[in-house]
Amino acid sequence: MKLTDLSPLLLLLALFHAISATISATNCGIPDSEEYCFGTRYNSSLVSKYPCGDSRLGPARLPTKHDEEPVARVVGAILSDYNPFGGLCPGAFLEAWTNATNGRWKYPPHNGFKLTWEPLDVMILPVGSLLDRFGDEGGKFLSPVGVQYRERAIPPGNLATRDADSAYPYNYHVYTVIKPLRVLSGRIEPWFGQPGDGVQYKLDDDITVWSLVEDRYLQPENALVRLP
Numbered sequence: 228m229k230l231t232d233l234s235p236l237l238l239l240l241a242l243f244h245a246i247s248a249t250i251s252a253t254n255c256g257i258p259d260s261e262e263y264c265f266g267t268r269y270n271s272s273l274v275s276k277y278p279c280g281d282s283r284l285g286p287a288r289l290p291t292k293h294d295e296e297p298v299a300r301v302v303g304a305i306l307s308d309y310n311p312f313g314g315l316c317p318g319a320f321l322e323a324w325t326n327a328t329n330g331r332w333k334y335p336p337h338n339g340f341k342l343t344w345e346p347l348d349v350m351i352l353p354v355g356s357l358l359d360r361f362g363d364e365g366g367k368f369l370s371p372v373g374v375q376y377r378e379r380a381i382p383p384g385n386l387a388t389r390d391a392d393s394a395y396p397y398n399y400h401v402y403t404v405i406k407p408l409r410v411l412s413g414r415i416e417p418w419f420g421q422p423g424d425g426v427q428y429k430l431d432d433d434i435t436v437w438s439l440v441e442d443r444y445l446q447p448e449n450a451l452v453r454l455p
Contacts, residue, residue, distance in 0.1 A: 255316035266318020268330070277387060278317055283325070283332075285311055285383030290397065301453040302386075302397045309376045311383040313420015324382070324419050332382050334418075338429055339368070339380065341414040348412045356404040357452070358428065358445070361385040363392065364400065364437035367430040369410070372401060373453060378425030380418040400436070401452055402445040 256262030259274045270280030278284040289306055290299035312320040325332055340347055352358070357372035362385050370379060376386075386397050410428035417423040430439070439445040 264317060266316075266322055281317070281321075282387050283321065283330070283382065283384040284317055285386040286388070286397065289386070296396075298396045298399070298450050301450050302399050304453075305373060306376050306386075310420070315420065320420065332384075332419075335380075335416045337416070338411075339416050339418065339427065340411075340429075341416040341423060345414065350410060350412050352404050352408045352410055352428070354404055354407060356408075357401065357448070358404065359399065359401045359453075360436060361398050361400075363389065363398070364440065365435050367432075367435060369402070369428045369430075369436065371426055371428075374425040377421045378415065378423060379427070380415050380421040380423035380425075382419050395450075399450055401448040401450050402436075402440075403448055404444065405446045406444045408439070408444050 259279055261269075264279035264281075267279040267281040267284065273280030273282070275287060276282075277287055289303070289309070289311070290296075291303040292300050292307070294300050294303055315323065321330075358369040359372045359374075360366065360369045361376070361379070361381060362368075388396050389398060392398070410430060412426060412428050415423040415425045415427050430436070436445065440447060
């Protein structure tokens, strides 16, 4: 149906919704201004690193697949169509997804698995499988390499390079499986304003990514292994 086929009333309604969507995407104010950062942990000394100087909001500038720096290109390809705050202003995003008492993230139930989609699968990842993760090695979750960030439904802060781990820009880690590895596999629940539905692997409760590296189940790789 063409736009000209709409009745005048429907046309007005369509235009109203289009204008409303534009306003909602731009009514947060000037980035890093008092209005824009209301409800965040504003820190003027860190605004060059994080939006509003709040590391929970991720890096101040997201990489793209067109960047000159190779790792930025790799991560940028995973950030295709990613909207860090799910269409909300920074403070509203934090209000929706963090604990009001301590400011920590409110993670989904069931370890983030989308239980309504399909049964979870205990599987053995074969030697040579490539996995990745945004986050330090103390965690228990990985994905098949290259799953889109929006499909992982994890917070924007996971993209922030850690000062103590600057060898891994954007907190991005890639691994090769070098011993058969048992994991729980399933689809990811929509969360943090993201659609989810990617695949995640959860390790056993007493195992971390770091322990698998130490025990020679996983071999850390340079992120550039993702480049064609």
